[in-house]
Structures are given as C-alpha cells and as structure tokens.
Amino acid sequence: MTTLTVPSPREITEPARSGNKETMVLNMGPHHPSTHGVLRLVLELDGEVVVNVAPDVGYLHTGIEKTMESKTYQKAVVLTDRTDYLAPLSNNLSYVLAVEKLLDCEIPVRVQTIRVLLTELTRIGSHLVWLGTHALDLAAMSVFLYAFREREEILDIFELVSGARMMTSYFRVGGLAYDLTDDFLPTVKHFLDHMSDHIDEYEDLLTRNPLWLERSVDVAPISAEDAIAYGLSGANLRACGVNLDMRKLIPYSGYETYDFDVPIGKNGDNYDRYLVRIAEMRQSLRIAQQAHQRLVDMGPGPYVTADRKIVPPPKHEITHSMESLIHHFKLWTEGFKVPRGDAYVGIESPRGILGTYLVSDGGPKPYRVHFRAPSFINLQALPHMARGRLVADLVALIASLDPVLGEVDR
Amino acid sequence: MDNVILSQRLREAFPQALTSMSEFRGELQVVLPREHLVAVAQFLRDTPELRYVYLENLCGVDYLGREPRFEVVYHLLSLSNRHRVCLKVGVPEADPTVPTLTVLWPTANWQEREAYDMFGIIFRNHPSLERILMPEDWEGHPQRKDVPLGYEEVAFTFNQDAIYAQKHFVRE
Numbered sequence: 001m002t003t004l005t006v007p008s009p010r011e012i013t014e015p016a017r018s019g020n021k022e023t024m025v026l027n028m029g030p031h032h033p034s035t036h037g038v039l040r041l042v043l044e045l046d047g048e049v050v051v052n053v054a055p056d057v058g059y060l061h062t063g064i065e066k067t068m069e070s071k072t073y074q075k076a077v078v079l080t081d082r083t084d085y086l087a088p089l090s091n092n093l094s095y096v097l098a099v100e101k102l103l104d105c106e107i108p109v110r111v112q113t114i115r116v117l118l119t120e121l122t123r124i125g126s127h128l129v130w131l132g133t134h135a136l137d138l139a140a141m142s143v144f145l146y147a148f149r150e151r152e153e154i155l156d157i158f159e160l161v162s163g164a165r166m167m168t169s170y171f172r173v174g175g176l177a178y179d180l181t182d183d184f185l186p187t188v189k190h191f192l193d194h195m196s197d198h199i200d201e202y203e204d205l206l207t208r209n210p211l212w213l214e215r216s217v218d219v220a221p222i223s224a225e226d227a228i229a230y231g232l233s234g235a236n237l238r239a240c241g242v243n244l245d246m247r248k249l250i251p252y253s254g255y256e257t258y259d260f261d262v263p264i265g266k267n268g269d270n271y272d273r274y275l276v277r278i279a280e281m282r283q284s285l286r287i288a289q290q291a292h293q294r295l296v297d298m299g300p301g302p303y304v305t306a307d308r309k310i311v312p313p314p315k316h317e318i319t320h321s322m323e324s325l326i327h328h329f330k331l332w333t334e335g336f337k338v339p340r341g342d343a344y345v346g347i348e349s350p351r352g353i354l355g356t357y358l359v360s361d362g363g364p365k366p367y368r369v370h371f372r373a374p375s376f377i378n379l380q381a382l383p384h385m386a387r388g389r390l391v392a393d394l395v396a397l398i399a400s401l402d403p404v405l406g407e408v409d410r
Numbered sequence: 411m412d413n414v415i416l417s418q419r420l421r422e423a424f425p426q427a428l429t430s431m432s433e434f435r436g437e438l439q440v441v442l443p444r445e446h447l448v449a450v451a452q453f454l455r456d457t458p459e460l461r462y463v464y465l466e467n468l469c470g471v472d473y474l475g476r477e478p479r480f481e482v483v484y485h486l487l488s489l490s491n492r493h494r495v496c497l498k499v500g501v502p503e504a505d506p507t508v509p510t511l512t513v514l515w516p517t518a519n520w521q522e523r524e525a526y527d528m529f530g531i532i533f534r535n536h537p538s539l540e541r542i543l544m545p546e547d548w549e550g551h552p553q554r555k556d557v558p559l560g561y562e563e564v565a566f567t568f569n570q571d572a573i574y575a576q577k578h579f580v581r582e
Contacts, residue, residue, distance in 0.1 A: 004516040008523075008538040058543040065528075066553050101435050228463055231517025242489070244464070249492050343435050344485050344496065346466060355467050357483060370469040372485075380520050409543055 037405025072335030090349035117291035126350035175304030216270035234352025240268030335364035470525035474555035528553035
C-alpha cells in the first residue's frame with residue numbers, strides 16, 4: 001500500500017469551505033507567469049509554507065488524440081507538433097515511429113541519422129527555454145537573453161529544413177517531408193562548433209553563483225523510489241540517480257550506434273536537475289556532432305523509405321507516368337493502410353519518456369492514438385515535492401520540473 | 411529477459427488467470443480478466459528477477475461494436491531487464507469498472523482519471539476519480555467512439571444571437 005498521493009483540488013477546497021481550518025487556500029494561476037502556461041495550483045498555506053498543493057490541469061485541452069482519429073496517418077503528424085510545442089520534432093518522432101512499427105517498414109540510415117541530429121538539436125533548444133525561464137523565475141534575467149539567443153539559431157536550422165520555426169512537421173511516416181537543403185550541414189556545423197562555449201557561459205553565470213545555489217540546492221528533493229512510483233521520467237528522474245534513458249534502455253533510430261553518456265544526479269533536488277540538464281545539452285551536442293559527421297560522410301541519399309505503399313513516387317515519375325499520378329493521388333486523398341494491431345513506442349523527449357500508443361483497425365486512419373505525455377505524468381509528483389516548502393520554492397520547483405502545458409492537456 | 415521467458419513465468423504463476431498472450435511486433439501483449447489485474451501487476455512488480463517497477467503508460471480504448479467494448483491498456487517497464495510488457499483488460503459497457511492500480515503506483519492516479527474522463531471507465535477504489543482534462547460539468551465522455559467530433563461555430567455579429575442562445579454561460 002502506497003502512502004504517496006496526488007490530491008485533487010476538491011480535496012483542498014472542500015475542507016476549507018467548511019471553515020474549521022487554520023490554513024489559507026490560495027489560487028495560483030491559471031494565468032500566472034511562473035506556472036509556464038495555464039496551470040492552476042490550489043495552494044493550502046500556513047503562512048508562507050505550503051501545506052498541500054493540488055495541480056488543476058486541462059485548461060489547454062484541445063482533444064488532439066480525438067482529432068487524430070479523423071485524420072489519415074500522414075495528416076495527423078501536423079497535430080503532434082502542437083502537443084509539446086517546445087519539442088515538436090520529438091513529438092513527430094514518437095508518433096512516426098509508432099506508425100512505422102505497425103507498418104513494419106524499413107527506414108534508410110540517412111533518414112534515421114537526420115532524425116537523430118534534429119531531435120538532439122530539439123533537446124538543446126528545449127533545454128535552453130527551460131534554462132532561460134527557470135533562471136528568470138529566480139530573477140537571473142541575463143541567462144534568459146543568452147539562452148534565447150542560441151535557441152534562435154536552432155529555430156533557424158528548423159526553418160531551413162522544414163520552412164517552419166516551431167510547428168515543423170518535418171518527420172513523416174516513412175521518412176522526412178523534404179530533403180535537406182545544401183546549406184543545412186554548414187549551418188549545423190557552425191552551430192555545433194560554438195554551442196559548447198555558450199554552455200560554458202551559462203554555467204559561469206549560474207553553476208557556482210551563491211544566489212543560484214541558495215535557491216536550488218536541497219530545494220524540493222525526491223528519492224529515487226518515490227520518483228519511480230510517481231512515474232517521473234527524463235532529467236527529473238535521472239537527477240535522483242536512476243539511470244533511465246530510452247535512448248539507452250530500448251534504443252530507437254540507431255541510438256545504440258552513438259557514443260554518449262547519460263548524466264545522472266544524486267539528490268534529486270532542483271540543483272541536480274539543473275546539472276543533469278546542462279550535462280544533457282553537452283551530450284546532445286556530442287550525439288549531434290557524430291550524426292553531423294555521418295551525414296557529411298554519407299553524402300546525398302534517400303530522404304524517404306523505398307516502400308511505395310507509404311510514400312508517393314518521385315516527381316519526375318509523376319510527370320511521365322499515369323499510374324504514378326494515380327498512385328500519388330490515392331496516397332494523398334485516401335492515405336495508406338496500416339495493418340490491424342496496436343503498438344507502443346517510447347522515446348526520450350527533452351521532458352522524459354514520450355510514448356505513443358497506436359491502435360490500427362486496418363484502415364487509413366488511426367483508430368486510437370494515445371500520448372504518454374511526460375509533462376502530464378511528471379506534474380503528479382509536484383504536491384509530494386512541494387509540501388513543507390516556501391511558496392517561492394514552489395515557483396522554482398515548477399520551473400525545475402519543466403512541464404509544457406500544451407503536452408499536459410493535449 | 412525476453413518475451414518467451416516472461417510468458418513462461420506468467421503461465422507458471424497464473425495458470426488459470428490469463429486469457430491470452432501474444433507477440434506483436436516484438437511486444438508481449440497479455441490479455442487478462444480484470445479480477446486478476448492487481449495480482450498480476452503486483453507479481454510483475456515485486457518478483458525479484460522481473461522487477462517491472464515502472465508503470466510507463468495507462469490508457470483506455472473504445473472498441474465500439476465489440477464485446478467487451480472498452481479496454482484498458484497498461485505498459486510496464488523493467489529497468490533491470492530492459493524490457494516492456496503490455497497488459498490489457500477488457501471492460502464491458504454494462505459494468506465499466508476496473509480495479510485501480512494507484513495502490514501499487516501513484517502515477518496511475520492521473521492516468522486513470524484521464525481514462526475515466528475520456529471513456530467513462532470507473533476505477534474502483536481510486537482516491538479521487540474526477541474529471542481531469544474536461545470541465546467538471548461536462549456531460550459524456552468525449553473520446554468514446556459514439557461521440558462525434560464537435561465543432562465550435564465562430565460567432566460574428568450576424569450570427570452571434572443564434573450561437574449564444576445555445577450557450578450555458580449566457581443563460582446563467
């Protein structure tokens with residue numbers, strides 16, 4: 001029998017209404033700058049100490065899972081961007097891998113390498129937003145400006161490949177939306193070469209900064225057992241010393257061929273989460289550098305699978321062959337059919353294990369899509385970690401858990 | 411640990427309880443009746459060489475027209491064995507109840523609330539089975555297959571009276 005609980009807002013508001021409590025109930029959010037979105041917290045306070053807190057989510061629920069059931073497999077990719085809007089390519093990857101698992105189709109190595117390179121850039125970009133906003137919540141303004149300066153370069157790279165800065169939809173079932181442009185590899189190279197120095201800059205500002213240490217060391221720790229029981233994942237779990245990284249545990253997209261380490265923390269407090277994420281950015285750089293080198297060595301190649309059941313024929317065939325034209329038309333109007341069955345794929349997104357559970361009834365549209373959203377599940381541990389802390393620490397804790405509300409509510 | 415060893419262990423431990431076991435795309439899927447869910451999950455979690463300690467995913471599915479209509483799907487992860495197993499529990503529409511897994515994993519709390527919210531599956535002994543994503547006064551369970559996709563008509567000056575006439579918040 002577990003003693004770990006996740007209170008619902010009603011459990012705090014109803015005893016308070018009956019009026020025989022000494023504590024004060026305070027609403028924080030849903031429109032509050034430090035909740036990083038539309039997260040509502042019902043706080044039970046004793047002075048400035050948090051006695052209990054109940055997160056209330058759902059303000060951003062847009063029924064993405066339901067809507068996807070009415071789109072063809074290829075068109076549904078667009079909706080995945082909108083869940084975790086700080087890591088659109090990770091969402092694309094999780095969904096696309098699930099469809100490809102059901103289809104059981106072969107993906108060219110070059111495509112997998114591009115996917116790895118771009119998802120690692122996504123991880124860096126997402127961690128930069130986390131770092132900037134986390135520091136901003138603790139009144140370190142300048143880190144935010146530096147972090148967003150580098151994030152801009154990553155978004156420029158996304159724009160280069162997909163035409164969109166954030167809602168990329170670049171990974172498609174069977175491969176990529178378009179081939180890489182000629183200036184992609186030099187641009188990535190330029191970014192990878194100087195990013196490491198920029199991470200040093202952030203660390204110079206924060207890692208040994210006494211104010212930063214005071215606000216984050218030993219703030220809101222969680223033990224490894226509790227973290228696993230709460231289903232924490234990503235940097236939040238690894239900061240407690242649990243070595244759980246899907247890229248190592250159940251590798252996908254060829255991650256087993258890359259040389260990288262999984263940074264592990266010890267105490268599971270805000271500071272360890274900070275250190276783990278900073279170290280993760282460096283590891284992501286390592287992976288991205290290897291992927292970049294492989295792409296340089298590989299040269300041009302296919303950007304989609306050779307399976308014509310999934311991808312349409314190339315343009316030059318369409319202009320010359322009636323069958324190819326019909327084939328193309330069928331694929332974009334009706335879509336391809338996916339064998340009956342269900343599959344689950346879990347990838348390591350910047351926020352943790354991003355799983356896609358996909359059920360196919362054999363038709364051209366997914367029968368059911370479910371996202372195991374890491375932010376949604378990480379947020380459950382918030383009450384456990386916040387109890388007995390100051391309100392100011394709660395603000396730091398939310399930032400440190402790094403939830404993205406678009407993904408929480410889907 | 412692989413699917414063959416695990417299915418053997420499960421068959422030895424629960425000779426009568428499991429409905430079926432199959433492998434699809436390299437993933438072991440175990441279908442079992444809901445009475446045995448907690449026992450099987452606890453066995454998977456606490457047996458020393460299995461240690462499926464991490465409840466990775468929990469969600470509902472609505473197979474409208476099939477009996478049982480609903481299904482709750484669990485994915486358990488073993489960190490020490492680098493292996494994942496999928497448990498499936500059928501839930502009939504007439505009695506849509508499943509025992510809760512919050513007694514074993516607190517992480518099941520919100521995921522079960524979501525399955526309740528979206529499909530109306532009732533998790534027995536859940537500490538606070540309330541809606542989580544939809545508004546609390548919402549009627550119905552939106553991800554059921556017999557609920558159509560809703561469309562919100564955009565209110566312009568020429569049609570706002572007709573649209574607002576159907577809204578709750580105007581009447582209140």
